[in-house]
Amino acid sequence: MARPNEEVEALLQEYADLIAITRGDAIKARAYEKAARAIGGYPSDVSHLDVKGLRDIPGVGKSIAEKVTEYFRTGRVSAVEETRSRIPAGVRELITIPTLGPKKAMTLYQDLHISSIDELADAIHAEKLRDLRGFGEKTEENILHGIALMQQAGDRILLNVAMDTAEDIVAELSRTSGCERCAYAGSLRRMKETIGDIDVLVAADRSAPFMAALTGLPLTAEVIAHGGKKTSIRTTKGLQVDLRVVPPDSWGAGLQYFSGSKAHNIRTRTIAVRRGLKLSEYGLFDAESGQQIASRSEEEVYARLDLPWIPPTLREDRGEIEAGIKGELPALVTERDIRGDLHTHTDLTDGLAPLEEMVRAAAARGYAYYAITDHAPNLYMQQMTDAKILAQRERVRELDGKHRRMRLLHGTELNIDPDGEVDWPQDFLEGFDICVASVHSHFNLSRKEMTRRLVRACENPHVNVIGHPTTRLIGKRQGIDADWDEVFAVCARTGTALEVNAQPDRLDLCDEDILSAKRYGVKFAIDTDAHSTVTLAHLRYGVGTAQRGWLTKDDVINTWPLQRLRRFLRKERTT
DNA sequence: GCCGTTTTCGGCCCGACTGTTTTCAGTCG
Numbered sequence: 001m002a003r004p005n006e007e008v009e010a011l012l013q014e015y016a017d018l019i020a021i022t023r024g025d026a027i028k029a030r031a032y033e034k035a036a037r038a039i040g041g042y043p044s045d046v047s048h049l050d051v052k053g054l055r056d057i058p059g060v061g062k063s064i065a066e067k068v069t070e071y072f073r074t075g076r077v078s079a080v081e082e083t084r085s086r087i088p089a090g091v092r093e094l095i096t097i098p099t100l101g102p103k104k105a106m107t108l109y110q111d112l113h114i115s116s117i118d119e120l121a122d123a124i125h126a127e128k129l130r131d132l133r134g135f136g137e138k139t140e141e142n143i144l145h146g147i148a149l150m151q152q153a154g155d156r157i158l159l160n161v162a163m164d165t166a167e168d169i170v171a172e173l174s175r176t177s178g179c180e181r182c183a184y185a186g187s188l189r190r191m192k193e194t195i196g197d198i199d200v201l202v203a204a205d206r207s208a209p210f211m212a213a214l215t216g217l218p219l220t221a222e223v224i225a226h227g228g229k230k231t232s233i234r235t236t237k238g239l240q241v242d243l244r245v246v247p248p249d250s251w252g253a254g255l256q257y258f259s260g261s262k263a264h265n266i267r268t269r270t271i272a273v274r275r276g277l278k279l280s281e282y283g284l285f286d287a288e289s290g291q292q293i294a295s296r297s298e299e300e301v302y303a304r305l306d307l308p309w310i311p312p313t314l315r316e317d318r319g320e321i322e323a324g325i326k327g328e329l330p331a332l333v334t335e336r337d338i339r340g341d342l343h344t345h346t347d348l349t350d351g352l353a354p355l356e357e358m359v360r361a362a363a364a365r366g367y368a369y370y371a372i373t374d375h376a377p378n379l380y381m382q383q384m385t386d387a388k389i390l391a392q393r394e395r396v397r398e399l400d401g402k403h404r405r406m407r408l409l410h411g412t413e414l415n416i417d418p419d420g421e422v423d424w425p426q427d428f429l430e431g432f433d434i435c436v437a438s439v440h441s442h443f444n445l446s447r448k449e450m451t452r453r454l455v456r457a458c459e460n461p462h463v464n465v466i467g468h469p470t471t472r473l474i475g476k477r478q479g480i481d482a483d484w485d486e487v488f489a490v491c492a493r494t495g496t497a498l499e500v501n502a503q504p505d506r507l508d509l510c511d512e513d514i515l516s517a518k519r520y521g522v523k524f525a526i527d528t529d530a531h532s533t534v535t536l537a538h539l540r541y542g543v544g545t546a547q548r549g550w551l552t553k554d555d556v557i558n559t560w561p562l563q564r565l566r567r568f569l570r571k572e573r574t575t
Numbered sequence: 576g577c578c579g580t581t582t583t584c585g586g587c588c589c590g591a592c593t594g595t596t597t598t599c600a601g602t603c604g
């Protein structure tokens with residue numbers, strides 16, 4: 001997707017943050033935030049637009065359009081530079097700590113000259129915050145907890161950020177002459193939820209041109225190591241990329257080796273050793289004679305170990321070797337199996353694109369059906385009303401089947417309140433084709449209360465899918481605490497699907513929870529929760545996560561034909 | 576800063592919760 005849009009989004013968001021931190025006009029800050037989001041979700045490349053074209057984007061007026069063109073003309077925006085010079089970058093970093101906002105960050109900077117997360121942690125431990133107005137014991141505790149949460153994610157970055165960079169690099173190296181094969185490997189190929197560094201593999205006779213191509217990329221900020229077999233760089237975003245070049249006839253062995261996981265590779269190497277073989281990144285060899293037995297493709301390497309090819313998303317030593325030996329590997333769900341998205345938003349609530357645009361973009365993805373599920377009234381900021389949702393339903397019915405014969409489902413994303421109740425009474429819910437229900441508040445109930453809350457939502461005859469079930473935000477918020485075994489059992493019993501939310505900072509349920517839930521016979525919905533046409537493409541991350549949870553097509557309700565899906569959506573209600 | 580007009584200024588997503596205060600500021604969804 002258009003990278004320039006993301007650059008501008010980040011820049012405008014930064015400016016909005018800086019305005020908020022410097023106690024500037026809050027409404028102005030919000031205007032920049034809104035424009036940032038609009039440009040981030042804008043479906044075509046904004047670097048090709050002039051001021052007039054930019055102003056056609058909702059939320060972008062004269063001032064912001066001029067800043068955007070200034071950015072593409074000069075690589076910088078003077079107004080942003082000016083504000084940056086007054087506020088160290090570390091102060092902005094402070095507001096990424098959950099519960100710490102712009103006001104507190106500015107107080108910390110002005111009164112204690114704190115301008116980094118480390119300095120803040122030190123200051124708390126030295127009890128320097130005690131005298132600050134607005135800061136108390138609990139605040140210190142919350143900040144430290146927030147910092148701990150962020151450190152748990154460590155230096156790892158979200159899947160989509162790594163994927164964008166990796167795909168750029170692979171595309172670039174593939175164009176380099178002499179390239180026989182090129183792919184990313186490592187945890188990215190296994191679709192782990194966060195990525196430490198990017199591994200890229202090239203098959204070629206000569207390595208030098210590829211090493212040079214990598215170190216010469218515009219995104220390369222620093223060369224960490226530069227050799228004949230391996231080169232490591234750090235990107236401008238601080239992400240490490242390791243490139244390895246192997247001879248073409250070692251491609252399969254190299255890809256297998258560098259895809260990992262470590263635990264999986266230990267198992268495959270042990271199997272090799274037991275057979276008098278040796279497995280390395282260069283191939284499978286006879287241990288005694290050193291004769292090369294297999295190496296050209298992954299399939300060939302696995303086959304000589306009497307294993308079927310194992311999909312990378314399963315390679316975690318979580319039973320895939322045993323399943324492979326028995327010929328019981330699951331036929332994993334793929335992106336192509338998905339017939340429709342069942343959780344999406346429009347600009348009627350907090351989405352960016354109007355209904356028609358979302359529908360058109362969904363149809364372009366080849367979906368057979370598509371659900372629109374805007375927020376329900378209890379999420380107050382969304383200002384939903386009965387009249388608005390019913391008017392939307394009329395328009396959905398009009399558009400049904402009009403784009404590539406794609407069928408439309410009219411739904412909503414309900415809010416599960418602390419008692420497990422949802423926004424609308426049963427007779428009103430009856431009018432929806434599908435209801436997703438999610439937790440959006442009261443994250444800190446006791447385990448018992450939270451379990452009861454989710455169980456009651458599942459028992460609601462109109463609730464079809466529990467959206468982002470744990471509500472975790474990777475690196476930001478821990479998931480809610482519930483007796484998940486009980487919840488999974490109730491989901492299976494009531495015919496309530498659990499969502500695999502594909503937003504890269506959610507991936508919720510996560511792979512391990514999916515594995516647990518599947519044992520109870522739960523069904524799943526892989527949804528994007530898209531708020532723009534662009535993010536419909538995040539589906540792949542949901543599919544990757546589902547694969548890591550060993551899901552097959554049959555486990556996932558939105559791979560089913562519409563008729564079967566509709567039967568599922570009726571739950572136990574008899575009609 | 577943007578938008579949409581009753582075209583040139585007034586409104587802009589609203590309410591809950593938390594922790595700090597002693598009546599409310601800050602953060603979040």
